[in-house]
Amino acid sequence: MSDLKARISLTAQGLFLSEGVEGVTMRRIAEGVGVSATAIYRHFRDKEEILEEIIDAGLASLSSYLRPALEAKDPFQRLKGLIDAYLRFGLEQPRYFDLAFLVPGRVMHLPEELEHHSRATFKLAVQQVALCMEAGIFRKEDPIETTVYLWSTAHGLVMLQRMNRLGDDKEKFSRLYKTTIERAIRGLREKA
Amino acid sequence: MSDLKARISLTAQGLFLSEGVEGVTMRRIAEGVGVSATAIYRHFRDKEEILEEIIDAGLASLSSYLRPALEAKDPFQRLKGLIDAYLRFGLEQPRYFDLAFLVPGRVMHLPEELEHHSRATFKLAVQQVALCMEAGIFRKEDPIETTVYLWSTAHGLVMLQRMNRLGDDKEKFSRLYKTTIERAIRGLREKA
DNA sequence: TTACCAGCGTTTACGCTGTTAACGAAACAG
């Protein structure tokens, strides 16, 4: 009934997630809501703004994947949990991942708030890495560079899978990503 | 004058590379060539086919980055050269990289020939990895998984940079990617 | 030479897109 804006969001989210960013038109969203196409413009500046809202939701979902990992006891478990969660997000929420990270060709410009949140999350990861170094689990080197390295590996792996460059056997990919995490971390370890 | 098809290709390539995939329209290409929009259809099935040609060119360019690396003497140098070339390609040909890898949301379906070429290149990398293992430089494990891991790291790093998640200081990124390669390889080494 | 025909570019037009403008009904403020 009421709160048309929320209903537009919801319908748009459904369409974007089920059909990807192309093929979703203002008129189809409007039709789904049961309203005229131009009514949408009372609640959103333009199509881009709707898309941004969905991306926000995607990043929130990513956050909800990452959060539990931080509750582990030691920093090494937390870090492994973060990487694992990132990969699971890519596997289980491919559409969100696409929307958030497969920007159609232009540089993504996150709204201030999300930008901030994103950097905060990154910093959290850097912290775990630094702690691992202090604890003598990782060799001591630049924790930021190290974190970027881990992030790259995780992000790249999901990316290659999203581009179905790795075959479509989910089982196999699941194993692949376990061994990849291992390999990625191995090079950081302090020699015993 | 003649060979309109080539001129369309060239103009389209210029537009796609200078403005990215969006904002390039059939009418603008046609205008650039000095011909009516529908004339293009005598030479290309549709817009997608033009884009595919440009992507082909992009992958050819990637190939030209990778090829010299294979002329090094030992497999370890060849492998490092391959990774380095991949990263340089991402840095120096960002628009090609976007076109080839930032598929707007749908799974990329390469034409047969390119698919084959791409897999062949991957196999070549796997070979170097396997040789490194035989030579006792890398510890012996699944060379395919190992190659995917290296590829992921390189691809992810470029990806994050393309999404300007890593700042825009080219100098810094240049250093970052050197240390990332090192870190990625470190974990593969046979303990001395 | 004449008749034809295929190749290639043109103009016109269709259905789709995102978006703006003008309008009207309801809800609310003084």
Place this chain on the structure above:
DNA sequence: CTGTTTCGTTAACAGCGTAAACGCTGGTAA
């Protein structure tokens, strides 16, 4: 009761990818 704001409507516009029909132009067959 009146004036204004809110929120939806319909109509319309410019731009998109593309199809269809037309006409020129050069080469081949009779």
